[in-house]
């Protein structure tokens with residue numbers, strides 16, 4: 031039997047616990063209320079789909095910057111929305127974008143969809159933080175930045191470009207974007223695996239397309255879905271990569287000068303995850319390097335076709351450095367880098383193309399910024415489009431005007447096609463070489479008639495008809 035004093039003690043204890051519980055609840059609710067009160071302004075749109083419909087409609091239009099510009103003028107450069115990315119805060123000005131990019135790993139981490147992480151693999155540098163990301167990133171940067179390699183990369187791209195162009199027949203209609211894709215794929219395979227064009231290279235390309243088709247699917251293994259097919263393509267690609275690694279281990283005396291070799295060397299001391307680190311980081315490189323550079327080069331040709339004065343100037347610049355050279359003679363790294371106007375065409379094309387309209391991050395904790403709270407777990411989109419179309423920095427911003435890059439010094443914080451902070455694209459030098467080499471050979475050998483073309487900004491940057499042209503000899 032329970033004595034009356036014990037019952038009283040229990041009752042008091044329950045009472046005290048109840049009071050604490052109630053106080054905690056009141057505190058939590060008021061804290062949550064205060065937090066909600068301090069969310070950035072903006073609209074979350076409709077249940078489930080949020081503001082996805084207006085976003086996609088506007089981003090696919092000729093004026094893709096309108097979605098964020100309209101909201102920025104209503105709410106300021108930090109506002110909330112929802113775009114299938116869940117609860118999201120968009121940040122659209124230079125200062126805000128810098129804040130997010132430079133707090134990588136401290137306040138924010140990459141927040142790409144789960145399907146992308148599954149398909150490329152969680153050990154890919156894009157999803158890693160800390161030591162592994164730093165090492166993988168530095169490895170790739172070293173690979174493309176060392177001086178002997180730069181010379182070698184220029185020559186490799188040049189040979190593949192000349193080889194690709196030698197198959198073009200004059201007077202025939204070709205889809206330039208597909209032709210460029212073929213050349214840049216061969217270049218990538220050579221840099222990644224030391225692989226020459228052939229059956230294996232074609233198989234990798236086919237599997238890669240299946241892989242990429244699944245990156246924004248629902249991450250469930252349902253046979254027949256793009257995600258399911260992508261995961262199967264991942265298995266096939268993983269086997270191809272590990273077979274190459276095994277062959278190299280069996281013949282250690284053969285020297286390889288490619289990214290796979292740099293990766294193998296980098297992870298030598300790693301424990302059990304070594305295989306996954308190699309596979310995932312090869313796949314993230316293919317994902318970044320296979321499509322976007324080809325589309326950017328195709329867009330540069332489209333822009334030049336629509337701007338005869340720019341075409342004339344880029345041709346003059348490139349013909350000038352060919353003077354006195356044999357047609358088969360290569361150009362040095364320094365000669366490519368001296369092509370100022372060609373570089374301006376590349377910068378201007380990237381500014382307008384916005385292959386990466388922004389990057390995706392997730393808040394690691396409640397982040398206080400400009401008096402607002404970005405709650406832990408929310409998606410954060412540092413958005414580059416508004417900055418690239420800033421009328422003060424880029425007057426008449428929707429117009430292709432490469433001269434603007436020569437007329438004034440544009441601060442790096444306004445030039446974001448390669449992202450920024452610790453994830454600044456490690457492949458940007460490679461993309462520059464590819465573009466400069468391709469444009470050099472195109473404008474010094476050919477003239478062309480181009481059909482009208484439109485840019486597609488969503489879900490991936492591309493062109494509607496893949497830039498159809500009829501080519502003729504320049505002379």
Ligand code: HEM
Nearest residue numbers: 155156167318319323385386389447448449453455457461
């Ligand atoms: C015009 C072409 C290219 C554009 C516009 C571009 C753009 C970008 C952007 C915006 C990022 C940052 C992503 C983020 O912060 O979340 C990035 C990262 C990356 N890019 Fe590129 N890229 C290009 C070409 C390349 C090439 C040719 C390669 C490889 C050879 C490459 C490899 C990578 C890798 C591995 C990352 C992840 C870096 C990390 O997380 O540490 N990219 N790229």
